[in-house]
Amino acid sequence: MIDAHENAAKRGRQAYNFAYLDEQSKRMIRRCILKAMAVPGLQVPFGSREMPLAYGWGTGGIQVTASVIGPNDTLKVIDQGADDATNAVSIRRFFKRVAGIETTEKTDAATIIQTRHRVPETPLREGQVIVYQVPSPEPLRSLEPRESETRKMHAYAEYGLMSVQLYEDIARFGHIATAHSYPVMTHGRYLMSPSPIPKFDNPKIANSPAIQLYGAGREKRIYAVPPYTRVQNLDFEDHPFRVQKWRHCCSLCGASDSYLDEIVVNDSGQRMFVCSDTDYCATRRDQGHVGPEGEGRAPFGSLPNSKTE
Amino acid sequence: MAYVAVKGGEQAILNSHRLIAEDRRGDPEVPELTVSQIAEQLGLAVDRVMCEGSVYDRELAALALKQAQGDAVEAIFLLRAFRTTLPRFAVSNAIETDRMAIQRRISATFKDVPGGQVLGSTYEYTHRLLDFDLLDNADAEVTRAELAATPLDANCPRAFDSISDEGLIEAEVPAPGKASVFDLTREPLALPAGRDQRLQNLARGDEGFVVGLAYSALRGYGAAHPYVGETRVGDVAIEVVPEELGFPVSIGDITVTECQMLDLFAGSDDEPARFTRGYGLSFGKSERKAMGMAIVDRSLRSREYGEDVKYPAQDEEFVLSHTDNLEAAGFVSHLTLPHYVDFQGDLQFIRQLREEQVGSPSTKEAAE
Numbered sequence A: 001m002i003d004a005h006e007n008a009a010k011r012g013r014q015a016y017n018f019a020y021l022d023e024q025s026k027r028m029i030r031r032c033i034l035k036a037m038a039v040p041g042l043q044v045p046f047g048s049r050e051m052p053l054a055y056g057w058g059t060g061g062i063q064v065t066a067s068v069i070g071p072n073d074t075l076k077v078i079d080q081g082a083d084d085a086t087n088a089v090s091i092r093r094f095f096k097r098v099a100g101i102e103t104t105e106k107t108d109a110a111t112i113i114q115t116r117h118r119v120p121e122t123p124l125r126e127g128q129v130i131v132y133q134v135p136s137p138e139p140l141r142s143l144e145p146r147e148s149e150t151r152k153m154h155a156y157a158e159y160g161l162m163s164v165q166l167y168e169d170i171a172r173f174g175h176i177a178t179a180h181s182y183p184v185m186t187h188g189r190y191l192m193s194p195s196p197i198p199k200f201d202n203p204k205i206a207n208s209p210a211i212q213l214y215g216a217g218r219e220k221r222i223y224a225v226p227p228y229t230r231v232q233n234l235d236f237e238d239h240p241f242r243v244q245k246w247r248h249c250c251s252l253c254g255a256s257d258s259y260l261d262e263i264v265v266n267d268s269g270q271r272m273f274v275c276s277d278t279d280y281c282a283t284r285r286d287q288g289h290v291g292p293e294g295e296g297r298a299p300f301g302s303l304p305n306s307k308t309e
Numbered sequence B: 001m002a003y004v005a006v007k008g009g010e011q012a013i014l015n016s017h018r019l020i021a022e023d024r025r026g027d028p029e030v031p032e033l034t035v036s037q038i039a040e041q042l043g044l045a046v047d048r049v050m051c052e053g054s055v056y057d058r059e060l061a062a063l064a065l066k067q068a069q070g071d072a073v074e075a076i077f078l079l080r081a082f083r084t085t086l087p088r089f090a091v092s093n094a095i096e097t098d099r100m101a102i103q104r105r106i107s108a109t110f111k112d113v114p115g116g117q118v119l120g121s122t123y124e125y126t127h128r129l130l131d132f133d134l135l136d137n138a139d140a141e142v143t144r145a146e147l148a149a150t151p152l153d154a155n156c157p158r159a160f161d162s163i164s165d166e167g168l169i170e171a172e173v174p175a176p177g178k179a180s181v182f183d184l185t186r187e188p189l190a191l192p193a194g195r196d197q198r199l200q201n202l203a204r205g206d207e208g209f210v211v212g213l214a215y216s217a218l219r220g221y222g223a224a225h226p227y228v229g230e231t232r233v234g235d236v237a238i239e240v241v242p243e244e245l246g247f248p249v250s251i252g253d254i255t256v257t258e259c260q261m262l263d264l265f266a267g268s269d270d271e272p273a274r275f276t277r278g279y280g281l282s283f284g285k286s287e288r289k290a291m292g293m294a295i296v297d298r299s300l301r302s303r304e305y306g307e308d309v310k311y312p313a314q315d316e317e318f319v320l321s322h323t324d325n326l327e328a329a330g331f332v333s334h335l336t337l338p339h340y341v342d343f344q345g346d347l348q349f350i351r352q353l354r355e356e357q358v359g360s361p362s363t364k365e366a367a368e
Helices: A002-013 A022-036 A059-068 A086-097 A148-154 A160-173 A200-207 A278-286 B002-025 B037-042 B044-054 B058-068 B073-081 B195-204 B207-219 B287-299 B316-322 B325-336 B340-357 B362-368
Strands: A076-079 A113-115 A131-134 A185-186 A190-192 A211-218 A221-225 A230-231 A260-264 A271-275 B101-106 B225-241 B249-265 B274-283
Touching: A002 B195, A022 A059, A022 A211, A022 A221, A059 A086, A059 A113, A059 A131, A076 A278, A086 A113, A131 A185, A148 B287, A185 B287, A190 A221, A200 A230, A221 A271, A271 A278, A278 B073, B037 B044, B037 B058, B044 B058, B044 B073, B044 B274, B058 B073, B073 B325, B195 B287, B195 B316, B207 B287, B207 B325, B225 B274, B225 B287, B249 B287, B274 B287
Parallel strands: A076 A113, A113 A131, A131 A211
Antiparallel strands: A185 A190, A185 A230, A211 A221, A260 A271, B101 B225, B225 B249, B249 B274
16 A cells, blocks of 8 residues: 555656647647638637646636647736736746746747737737637527537528627617627638637737637637638627727826726725736836826736836 | 345344445554544535535534545535534624635736735645645645735725725615515525525535536526626624623634625616626635525526526526435435335336237237
């Protein structure tokens, strides 16, 4: 019994395979990625593996990243735009540990960016891969809970239901009531969920020079948008697609073109607005941009600070 | 014959008891687990048993787990059966979760909130890699966490209080004209159920089932789009007001997990758009349970908000009748009891039906 324990302990201390997954699993995932790239927006089923973090926390993204990452890659992980969010830190640590690769917080410096809920403000370029963590890949799920039905709807490109939903929103609210996961048509064929990014980020998906991969671990689907692919936001001629706008600029860096988070500052409910993209905000401040509350104010715990690594 | 069967049955039962005792003890060469070891080192299992057993007592819950070989539902059964025998000497005041010695507090709605985010002890950011070092006994010094320089504020406001002020979140108001709370442990479920019944039912409900229902509501068989307004874990004081004194007296602290979910409600003819609430509370550290409960609670309020009731998680009768794991397990396991008589009846009936439909089975086979 004691021997068995010692052997097990020894086994546990041995190194894991590069990027955690075994080579066969990675090969299976890469094949699915190739298929997904060949048919933009198609949800390709894949044999999702149990990963050492909970479903819904980025298992799909991690498997995709693990399958495409190489020893010379530089990885950036963001969560809600932030590099310092706990989940981003945790996933970055994971890859540092199991792949020994370089990591960065700079959008420019990364070859692979794994993201939850945001597309970086800094435009991506050719050669970069952005991996989205996707909780719900099926854009029709809220309209039809049955997978057997939604697969048929995709097969026949039968997307009238979604248009009806958007129309009902307009009839009821006067505008389309979807602020994130705003549905898109990819390459004129497949209705696709852009993952729960705010619709603010949707325009960044279209015609992007970067490879965009979407991994849904729990739902066991991979899909992709290859570089320079047409991606249209569903809308109507008289109700065109529009993104969110703020009356404020970023309190710290003064940016008026970025997605802003609302921060409660004190018990009396005062707010400030700051860039959700921490790298973008820090870079701007390093360049000398200052927002209305950019200097002389002690930053809060998880707010972006301007120190460079 | 009948006499022999009864005697044989008695012997079988006695032997079965001996077998359980032997199974439970396992290899006598391995030292026996103590109840305090279970209470200290299998804390989350103990918390679940306390929550669904509806008794806050770590020692009893640990004892139940030891006796049940770690089977949570069996341990809950033991604890509930014991609970039945306890007299009720008082009803406490409602606990004040605003005043809590906080161990963990997370809000997913605002990036930074007054009072701060407190990660506390959670498996969430551990990578789920087997820790083979645990095969050996850990050194107590190594496992000690570093303490913060200053203690947390004991009066930590709700993370979303500031937007509550704008009326963007529904206000929590007690149901009108209700002096006392329904007690599901003493009265049968009454439908349609008030929220007090529902919350009690869910608090005692099977964690797996409640979380499964919550998952179905999130995944598409429901209309849930919730945010964790706040999840907090910590110790709260239990106060009772003895009749002879007339003022509250603290009788001890308990650890609870509380979850407030905010769910987008797009408004109706009578009500403006706002965030509505789902609520979850569990004994000890049982975050999965409290969150599942909060999602199901909100799903069950569909009718209240004029939403279509289409899915299991929104159907009050369906949910409330099936949450209790003792009821469920008991009814499923009763199938191992003899059903000789009813089966004989059904067998006869099927024979009769077949004869009426296709002629006697034996003649049909012969014809083929």
